Amino acid sequence: MRCGDTSTHWPVSAFWRRLIANEWYFTNALFEEVEGASVKVLGAGLCIFVTDDFLQEAKSPPSFWLGPEITRRVTLGHSPLLTEKQVAEANSRQGLNLVVLQTGLNPEYFTRPEATAINATAFVEGQRGYRLKETFAQGETPEHLAAMLNFGALLFSYTEECYLDSPIQNLERIFIEPHLAGLTREAATRRKGSWLGSLFVYQPPRLWFSRGEQRLLFAAMGGKTDEELSDLLGVSLSAVKKVWRAVYARVGDNLPELIPDQQSREELPQDRGKEKKRRLLAYLRGRPEELRPISRKLLQQRPATSGGPRNRNSKE
Numbered sequence: 001m002r003c004g005d006t007s008t009h010w011p012v013s014a015f016w017r018r019l020i021a022n023e024w025y026f027t028n029a030l031f032e033e034v035e036g037a038s039v040k041v042l043g044a045g046l047c048i049f050v051t052d053d054f055l056q057e058a059k060s061p062p063s064f065w066l067g068p069e070i071t072r073r074v075t076l077g078h079s080p081l082l083t084e085k086q087v088a089e090a091n092s093r094q095g096l097n098l099v100v101l102q103t104g105l106n107p108e109y110f111t112r113p114e115a116t117a118i119n120a121t122a123f124v125e126g127q128r129g130y131r132l133k134e135t136f137a138q139g140e141t142p143e144h145l146a147a148m149l150n151f152g153a154l155l156f157s158y159t160e161e162c163y164l165d166s167p168i169q170n171l172e173r174i175f176i177e178p179h180l181a182g183l184t185r186e187a188a189t190r191r192k193g194s195w196l197g198s199l200f201v202y203q204p205p206r207l208w209f210s211r212g213e214q215r216l217l218f219a220a221m222g223g224k225t226d227e228e229l230s231d232l233l234g235v236s237l238s239a240v241k242k243v244w245r246a247v248y249a250r251v252g253d254n255l256p257e258l259i260p261d262q263q264s265r266e267e268l269p270q271d272r273g274k275e276k277k278r279r280l281l282a283y284l285r286g287r288p289e290e291l292r293p294i295s296r297k298l299l300q301q302r303p304a305t306s307g308g309p310r311n312r313n314s315k316e
Contacts, residue, residue: 045123046102049087054080055097055134061158063178066138067101088293091131095185098127098199100137120151120195129288131202136182142175152194154187156180163187205290207254208299209247214291216243221281251280258283 048070058066073080082090090096100123127135136156139145149155154163155174163182183191188200209217219232226244230237251258259276284290 045100045119045126047127048099048101049082049090049096050080050099051082051086052097055136058136058180059156059158059161063158063180065178066099070099070101084293085295088295089298091293092295092298095131095133098130098132098135100135124195124198127199129202129290129292130199131289132185132200134182134184135196135199136180138179139171139175139181142171145171145175145179145181148181152191152196153181153183154191156182203287203289204299205287205292205294207250207290208294208296209250209290210296211293213243213247213250214293216240217247217281217284218291220277221284247280248276 050070054070058064070080082096087096137148137153139148149171154165156162156179157164163184183194183196183200185200188194188197191197215233216229219229224232226237226240230240233240248259259279
């Protein structure tokens with residue numbers, strides 16, 4: 001996290017308590033290089049969602065360093081972070097503002113192409129599926145700022161009040177002052193093909209899982225058994241099986257072609273169960289929006305042609 005003015009030290013405990021208290025506040029990733037028994041930490045990423053008001057302040061002079069200002073506001077009780085409800089509502093309507101607070105690699109690894117590629121891939125995979133309006137960050141070193149621009153970000157001009165391309169030779173000068181590098185949804189549509197632009201590719205969810213169902217499915221993506229899911233989620237095995245039944249009922253109501261209700265004579269019941277789960281999880285890996293927070297109340301207000309839920313027995 002860029003510290004900026006170090007003459008004032010704000011306690012970060014309140015900031016981290018606010019983040020950790022709710023799973024939808026932020027997303028993070030740890031980048032490691034494994035060689036045999038040796039594990040080397042290449043870096044870590046931390047992304048948060050902020051209010052429209054904070055975004056506008058960040059884009060208005062005087063500029064400021066994001067990390068210290070967000071920490072200060074959280075500590076003082078004026079947090080710009082979205083609540084869980086606000087994340088779900090924004091993700092179901094106009095979209096979210098994503099701040100990349102910690103941007104990944106340790107400075108010593110910025111010159112390693114393979115490390116940068118791992119970082120970029122992990123970042124995209126971690127943020128795909130959200131309905132984003134804008135994403136922005138600040139460079140931690142001139143090399144990192146250059147990497148972000150190569151990633152597809154644009155530099156924000158406080159005088160032009162928009163994102164612009166910038167000559168690479170000016171980065172040393174730009175880096176010493178608070179700056180913003182990012183991309184809007186509109187700009188992404190004009191700059192197709194970039195890593196960062198791919199974050200703005202969004203499809204509305206078709207299955208409309210409840211939060212409890214999303215939790216189970218997200219945990220199941222790693223191939224855990226029902227017994228392991230029971231331990232991980234802190235619920236009984238019968239509760240896990242009950243959620244699976246609700247999940248398959250929802251799939252049957254909203255996307256029946258995903259799991260055809262057919263069974264060959266040679267197929268055993270347990271084999272069919274494994275195949276159902278395999279097909280569902282494979283679909284979810286390609287459609288991450290199904291596991292992102294939503295407000296079903298807001299989505300249900302959309303026209304019927306938008307593919308709203310048809311499961312009459314489901315509850316939020």
